[in-house]
Amino acid sequence: MSQLIECVPNISEGRRAEVIEQFSRELSQVPGVVLLDSSSDLDHNRSVFTLVGSAEGLQQAVVRLYSLALEHIDLRRHQGSHPRMGAVDVVPFIPIRQATMADCVALARSTAEEIARQFDVPVFLYAEAASAPNRRVLSEIRKGEFENLEAKLAQPEWQPDFGPAHPHPTAGASAIGARFFLIAYNLQLSTGDLKIANAIARAVRASSGGLANIQAMGVFLAERNQAQVSMNLLNYEKTPIHRIQELVKIEARRYGVQVTGAEIVGLVPQAALIEAAAYYLQIENWQPSLVLEQAMLDKE
């Protein structure tokens, strides 16, 4: 089976249905690419497309996306509750299968170069593709948003990686990068007490002394009268699902609270679930080639 990379571009348009529909239609016609999902938020005035495919197919799809964005989006007239600096705001590439992070970093670089060349848009490389430590975190790059780009790009430390040192008049600037697959994963608790969910979140997340690659916060689900530990798993290979699941259970015990269920938001790669099964079933001779479908791929 062939290489598979995911690409999740975010555009600054979430309200004009006919425009968003045109993006979806044209993206799904690019050869070698499957449009898995598109979701738009009226309040954010932003849409997110989930594409999977080959490196070549995805780069073509991103070029098509910019072409449409420059035609239809004018950031001078854009308002929404989500921070943004570009008509195409951010384009991450994510390795899924038979693709490494290095492959995705290379794809981010060559796509960024091509976009800057064709469309005269300044592009920052971010996350694993970042060219400097202060460019790893998207919110740092985007701070000031579209309205302050002119001044930001004039600073020596904020020269773009590709393209001009001034914003595109209608399309602003973009961040293009590479990151690991993010699993949005929530654990429901046998309590309606948000304070308990927040305490568990603090105990298990990286920023306050918990597991690496885990972001977590407490959320209260009013319609269920239930508290939830809402998490992003930023690297399911290094910090697998079972470890965060069991650590949340351990911390919940302090309050006599149990995990009543889990929720996957969006999609989960099958490798993450298969590794969880291997842990819980205590498989001694575990290796991916024990899985029939993997054994087939290995033979092809």
Added chain:
Amino acid sequence: MSQLIECVPNISEGRRAEVIEQFSRELSQVPGVVLLDSSSDLDHNRSVFTLVGSAEGLQQAVVRLYSLALEHIDLRRHQGSHPRMGAVDVVPFIPIRQATMADCVALARSTAEEIARQFDVPVFLYAEAASAPNRRVLSEIRKGEFENLEAKLAQPEWQPDFGPAHPHPTAGASAIGARFFLIAYNLQLSTGDLKIANAIARAVRASSGGLANIQAMGVFLAERNQAQVSMNLLNYEKTPIHRIQELVKIEARRYGVQVTGAEIVGLVPQAALIEAAAYYLQIENWQPSLVLEQAMLDKE
């Protein structure tokens, strides 16, 4: 992604390496078929091939297999510790992906008809493809083995489903059928006491009051000084892995014994592991399309 069926033919030759090698070579050249594994047992004097592919490809491969078996195997001179009645002894078809049991029953019938027509070998349909209740279990069909086939085929209740009512002189008779994927699954215990493993096996297996679709027995692993519950899971969809895993743990507790690990013998379909993950992670909104790779297949 296309239909996937598994086929695991057993032939009555496990000693002549150059003959077995010829089978492997020719099977792996059939278009639309992948030869995943071949294993031969000198003591049994028997070889098992694991093929996966489309219905059409597998039927072609089975025809090729019979052609080679008639050329190279003479059951009048065959000896081995495993019961057998044919040069090609048994050919099961197993649904894996985008194929139902009904598809595999139909494939077994059409393959049996074709084999009887081309090679004049009597064929019994067995397991899910059986034409009568007493033909479901392979050991019932095979009772008496090659040496008593002449007398068995003369009985009205043992007329073959296809082909002549007398054995092929060198190739005997065959059973061709359809069954579910069998997962060979062993759980290691924190004891060297075989009696405990046998007691747990009796408690959990179908034949003595345990779970449906489970065969189990105790085994003593001398080199590890450890007892094991050795199982066949005959229908992992109806009786999933997690249920037998947890039931073995519950029964082991009576003896103060724990499960120290699990062993998968051969291959396991990924769906079986993913369902186990969904159970242990308590996923509330579980559906196969949450898995990225499945969502892609659904879009194609």
